[in-house]
Amino acid sequence: MANLTIEGAARLGEQLVRDGVITSEQLADALARQQARGGRIGGVLMDAGVISAAALAEALSKRLGVKGCVLRHGLIDPKVAKCILKEEAERLQVLPLFRVRDELTVAMVEPKSLPTHDRLRNLTGCTIRPVLVLEENLREYQRKYSAADVNVDSFLASMEESDIHITEIEAVDEGPVTDLDQMIEGSPIVNLVNLAILTALRAGASDIHIEPDRDATHIRYRIDGQLREMLKPPKGMHAAVVSRVKVIGRMDIAEKRLPQEGRVHIVADGREIDLRVSSMPTILGEKIVLRILDKSQLSFELSDLGLRGADRAAVEAMIHSPYGLMLVTGPTGSGKTTTLYSALDLLRNEATNIVTIEDPVEYQLSLINQIQVNVGVGLTFVRALRSILRQDPDVVMVGEIRDEDTARVAIQAALTGHLVLSTLHTNDCPGAVMRLLDMGIEPFLISGSVLGFVAQRLARKVCASCKTSYYPPPDLLQSVGWGHRTSELFPKGEGCRECNNTGFKGRVGVFEVMVLDAELKRAIHAGASQTDMRMYLAQTGWKSLREKALEVIERGESTIEEVLRVSRSEALVAGDPTGAAVEAVP
Template identity: 35%
Template sequence: MQPNRRVPNKLGKALVDAGLLDEEGINRVLDQQQHTPGRFGDVALRLGLVAEEDMLKILSEQLHVPLVNLSQYSMDPDVVRMIPESHARTYRAIALEVAADSVVVGMSDPSDLNALDVLAQVLPLPLSPVLVASESLNRIHNLYYSNDAEIEKVAQRIEVESSDRSAPKRVELKLQNQQGASAADAPTSRMVDLLFERAVRLGASDIHIEPDEEVLRIRTRVDGVLHERVMTQRSIAPVLASRLKTMAGLDVAEVRMPQDGSFSLNVSDRELDVRLSTMPIQDGESIVMRLLDQSKGLLSLEILGMPEKLTTRFRHQVKRPHGMVLVTGPTGSGKTTTIYAALNERNNPGEKIITVEDPVEYKLPRVNQVEINPQIGLDFNAVLRSVLRQDPDVILIGEIRDEESMDMGLRSAMTGHLVFSTLHTNDAVSTVSRMIEMGGQGYLLAATLKLVVAQRLVRRVCPHCQKKQVLEPYEQEWIDLVFKEEDIVHAFLKGGGCASCEHTGYRGRIGIFEVIEIDHELKEDLNREDMNAFEQHVRANKNYHSLIDGAKELLLTGATSVEEVMRVMDDVSL
């Protein structure tokens, strides 16, 4: 046995006192430090002598610094980027949240005085350190800071390891799909991980993988807009497609027909449900993946951006014992999110809620959610015929698609149920006209319809790079149409583009809402099916809040830009 050696620091002594490390282990660490310099704790971990969890507990006690689990934090990208990537990786740190008078920063070594000094210089508030695990810190770094360089490196490796590219493209496609995910399995798996990490970091709702004749286009939809990355490694497309199809349980060899599948995965402690769709195109297979983050909590009406005066009226109507509430707008306008927020207002042990959806996007506790499956005859109408026998108090019909589903929804609302549904129309006023055109009876609408909400989602101007906007002539013309001169009290804002917003000028989205409550006068119009009178009475009502009214409010507060409102609301009548 080697002679006894001095324990080099307090950590080593504490590990011995706790029975986590013996004399032989200490000597192994000291020997290793002579060949490969490093901190005592890091070397002990690398040699597998101590579990990281045990060592972190000892460190936390020694340093009098809280030990935290990064999964307990809902990471805000704007907060994370308060520490530049170079500093975060060099000093092993991550900004977690902004408290009342400090920034909480996770560190793998809160005793590093130099790191504390450097980080304090880049933060706007005093630093409050907490201890975090190194492995978790690495995952968060890779998730919230750019991984473009690694994506490029892995793509090159897949290209080298994939099948001979000298074969014609269509032959190559067939061969590689028959091989499945094994052609370049390890790097391909890593590439998939990197794509999902990047999508989550950006807050993307969809990933598009599109092979072109010479390149591979990977596009991510962020805040409703697609952002493109072009990769020269076009030959990795079939291998990547095979891997994703395998994950979704699809037929890897089938490249001639569209396929749909799904899978779940964990990306840096976030649970993602992925809906995958493939479609054969001229240069291979287009793959689109819809990302549903089950780790996100339901948004409140206030966070969605609904003004307080509308929120009060909305809440009053969704708490009625029966009737129908409709949310309308084009695809991607946030209808489902608003409906889920409304359901959350009613979700309690004393009521039964049943939803019929295509697909079920977010799992709700205590709610019976039914996902339709037309392939086996389980469509909206088939499910709705059974729902009423399940003794529900509240029913969500994912979408009114035809006269039958509309009629069943209206009659359910007449028989003591509160019914929520959505419809694809441009505004709230035209929604009622559309229902009558679909065969809805005016007397049924008058008896059941309580509230119609139309909405859009616009991107928020990035707070880090916002600046006064110089309007283009066509933008000024639009402003002159919707604003009175006395309404404009200051310049409009736009984002100049910065690292925080991926140089788009926007960060996050906010809703624009139009709300119509069906009062006695409007009921009379519906009974007569007099839509001209209905529209006149809606617009004359002092409580009416149009989409244009909502857009004006956001522009005047600087929440969004003129160009963004014009992009999203080009189908709304002025």
């Protein structure tokens, strides 16, 4: 229970006086002691011996409108009490008491705390029924009942079939649709895997990490680009969890020495979801990562990605060009594939032959011929691309240009009347030119084939439900070149149940667009450096990736800290219009 203010303490004390539990003189004395020494008014009254724990719990229960209790052994199911990690239970000031179907009754010091309710739901998958308990009473029973590790096995063993249910599953190789519960009916491991998947879907996670440790298994979700631990089953469950995931992913459960890949199609919460499964042997056991591909939650609208105004118009012009090469650059996880899919979505129709080469194919789109790279049988990007050019394509999408051979074939395709879309792993647009040169591509081929470059990052958006304003510290403002703006308010999120108390929910794209005009093509052909290109671009009013990121802050969509997280920590140097010192961190 949070410390009561003097005003709040007085209100509680007045209620105790009205109920005849204490006298006015005792209240006045307790308030004076609280002001002098601090602490909670209830604790002060109990220390003075004028009120019992039961009477205080009853008064607080009445004031908050939540049932109260005094913990005792017969009230607590030991198995249920151990379903939450000890450290987590102590941090949240909670203790699970018992469970009836999908309703979990939890003793809480702060029964009205929405972030605590949200965290408990994420950890257990249950509806939470709070009861008020005094902190001292809670600590006593936490020591007796809380588990050193999450006793997920005991908790999940009590779950019924209706608690966690994934309707159906199918193999990516057109295998039969199977009822999930028929495979391992009633197993706690099935329930645990289902729980991990369903809670990840409901939390908006993009990936589920199942990692072995010396004494536990860590189940973490990547939400808005950040990993968060959600469950911590004991190490003894790890092998069974890995085997279960391998079974549904149609992988070899006996092979533990080599990496494997699989794919699962499920229906959960009424949504069709694809899961891309990857296993990797480590010294402590196999690690599993499940990539969640939820097409229903994905928008292919360029405006939804964050492209606006002149940048959007420039990108759309490149996409609708009859031939040429458009390259999207950025680190892994920056949204490059989504941008390419958005381009394909604009182009696909019955009159256009679109072919893609991907590794892997993430989303299946109608009217598009999608090819999965298979190095094991020799189907590489280069080999597939050469074959595609004999298939009369109008548009070709190459998932990634990784080497000189792929780059050369892509450029030749662009020079011979095809529109080619692809990605590069570089920090920014001028850097992409240097990357192609480093691969061995001649300057005249780059200037003759490339339409332009799009560099991008994903910044977390301030949660709309808890968005507020504050005055950032001067050194933080100075780090982005805004040292003169100390009297201005900037956005941030306070944290709430909607954003899992992070202050962020969702992400917005930050884009740097560089179209190769005649002057840039001449400069590249003449061997211009990155600095030369930036100097010319600055004269045209072009804005670097960092400057575009600062615009996101100006629009109130993200924070200064987030912009620094997705780009280098160096501030934009005052008087440096090129932004040459600013590059993004992969």
